[in-house]
Amino acid sequence: xxxxxxxxxxxxxxxxxxxxxxxxxxxxxxxxxxxxxxxxxxxxxxxxxxxxxxxxxxxxxxxxxxxxxxxxxxxxxxxxxxxxxxxxxxxxxxxxxxxxxxxxxxxxxxxxxxxxxxxxxxxxxxxxxxxxxxxxxxxxxxxxxxxxxxxxxxxxxxxxxxxxxxxxxxxxxxxxxxxxxxxxxxxxxxxxxxxxxxxxxxxxxxxxxxxxxxxxxxxxxxxxxxxxxxxxxxxxxxxxxxxxxxxxxxxxxxxxxxxxxxxxxxxxxxxxxxxxxxxxxxxxxxxxxxxxxxxxxxxxxxxxxxxxxxxxxxxxxxxxxxxxxxxxxxxxxxxxxxxxxxxxxxxxxxxxxxxxxxxxxx
Amino acid sequence: xxxxxxxxxxxxxxxxxxxxxxxxxxxxxxxxxxxxxxxxxxxxxxxxxxxxxxxxxxxxxxxxxxxxxxxxxxxxxxxxxxxxxxxxxxxxxxxxxxxxxxxxxxxxxxxxxxxxxxxx
Numbered sequence: 001x002x003x004x005x006x007x008x009x010x011x012x013x014x015x016x017x018x019x020x021x022x023x024x025x026x027x028x029x030x031x032x033x034x035x036x037x038x039x040x041x042x043x044x045x046x047x048x049x050x051x052x053x054x055x056x057x058x059x060x061x062x063x064x065x066x067x068x069x070x071x072x073x074x075x076x077x078x079x080x081x082x083x084x085x086x087x088x089x090x091x092x093x094x095x096x097x098x099x100x101x102x103x104x105x106x107x108x109x110x111x112x113x114x115x116x117x118x119x120x121x122x123x124x125x126x127x128x129x130x131x132x133x134x135x136x137x138x139x140x141x142x143x144x145x146x147x148x149x150x151x152x153x154x155x156x157x158x159x160x161x162x163x164x165x166x167x168x169x170x171x172x173x174x175x176x177x178x179x180x181x182x183x184x185x186x187x188x189x190x191x192x193x194x195x196x197x198x199x200x201x202x203x204x205x206x207x208x209x210x211x212x213x214x215x216x217x218x219x220x221x222x223x224x225x226x227x228x229x230x231x232x233x234x235x236x237x238x239x240x241x242x243x244x245x246x247x248x249x250x251x252x253x254x255x256x257x258x259x260x261x262x263x264x265x266x267x268x269x270x271x272x273x274x275x276x277x278x279x280x281x282x283x284x285x286x287x288x289x290x291x292x293x294x295x296x297x298x299x300x301x302x303x304x305x306x307x308x309x310x311x312x313x314x315x316x317x318x319x320x321x322x323x324x325x326x327x328x329x330x331x332x333x334x335x336x337x338x339x340x341x342x343x344x345x346x347x348x349x350x351x352x353x354x355x356x357x358x359x360x361x362x
Numbered sequence: 363x364x365x366x367x368x369x370x371x372x373x374x375x376x377x378x379x380x381x382x383x384x385x386x387x388x389x390x391x392x393x394x395x396x397x398x399x400x401x402x403x404x405x406x407x408x409x410x411x412x413x414x415x416x417x418x419x420x421x422x423x424x425x426x427x428x429x430x431x432x433x434x435x436x437x438x439x440x441x442x443x444x445x446x447x448x449x450x451x452x453x454x455x456x457x458x459x460x461x462x463x464x465x466x467x468x469x470x471x472x473x474x475x476x477x478x479x480x481x482x
Binding site: 056059320321 | 374377378380381382384385387388389390391393
């Protein structure tokens with residue numbers, strides 16, 4: 001149990017709160033934390049991506065709203081909020097309106113599984129990896145729903161492409177998760193992070209570099225990021241599965257896409273790059289002589305910053321790839337994930353099992 | 363066998379590096395209303411008319427490919443909403459009474475403002 005949870009319980013018992021309220025309120029607090037974090041990261045990410053792509057393509061990017069365009073995303077969000085609700089003619093109404101919610105809510109749920117610091121783990125479960133696998137396959141269903149219900153051939157093709165692509169890439173993604181749980185002997189994300197805490201050489205990227213590369217590439221396919229963004233190929237399919245959506249419904253898809261980008265990067269950082277652990281092996285806040293509560297508080301902030309730094313570097317690389325490479329064709333993506341990534345991922349599990357065995361013997 | 367694996371990876375890294383180098387070059391964006399593009403000397407913008415040089419010979423009206431663009435009866439007028447900026451009238455004017463300026467922001471609310479007459 002983290003020190004924050006203990007302080008919270010202590011406080012609630014002192015004011016004689018009923019038991020059900022204590023637990024309900026704790027979950028509400030973590031929900032609010034996640035919701036605020038999600039909105040802030042997405043707002044920053046959207047603006048940052050536009051600026052960063054402008055940097056690589058010799059442009060200036062948004063620079064009109066606010067100083068250096070820092071309020072651009074907020075202006076866009078206000079515009080989307082006040083847009084009229086446009087309903088195309090041939091839609092399947094119920095599925096059409098469920099799809100944006102169904103794409104966004106599972107992604108938000110996945111955010112609860114991440115151990116942000118040693119103190120803040122919104123949902124600490126003994127099988128978080130399994131939950132991650134299960135929940136992450138729901139947004140794909142939603143993209144298929146969106147494509148199917150729009151009554152538009154481009155949307156349908158986009159939805160089908162998203163579905164086939166995601167199914168083919170989720171298998172290597174999940175096989176890499178198995179190799180991680182072989183190494184750590186656990187499916188709990190917090191204990192996976194704690195196994196990597198001693199130094200930079202304890203990180204799972206070092207025995208499992210092949211797994212890291214496979215996970216990164218298949219995460220790119222799941223996120224629909226540029227070398228594999230066939231479902232949204234604007235030159236062939238206008239905007240793919242969300243071409244019939246506008247206003248707030250489109251914003252849900254957009255938000256979901258960036259939230260997924262962030263959360264998968266955070267997952268890669270957690271599984272392979274030591275999560276919230278400091279790469280130096282010690283925390284800077286531990287060197288200060290402060291009362292234990294302040295020190296714990298500072299340590300949590302520092303851990304959060306480390307996790308965000310690692311995630312940020314991964315996002316930088318993902319956006320750099322977006323600026324550099326052209327799009328693959330559908331069959332090449334599928335061949336790549338079925339013929340190269342999946343066998344390599346299975347081979348990787350085999351190697352990791354042997355590595356674990358050798359380490360236990362020697 | 364190994365070469366066929368290494369070569370594409372090498373090319374991918376080369377691509378990333380090429381894009382990275384682009385980030386440190388000069389920006390190509392021009393922020394339009396504040397900064398404007400430099401125009402060359404033979405740019406064909408809005409046509410100006412010098413009343414003192416004009417002898418009302420009517421050559422400009424004859425060489426104009428459009429029927430009702432240039433009108434000379436008692437006074438001279440050009441309808442810029444029809445003009446295609448071909449430059450025939452400017453080239454053929456014997457007294458250099460017509461010339462091109464570099465003005466190109468010609469959007470107006472009222473179409474009649476595009477008809478240039480002697481007095482303006």
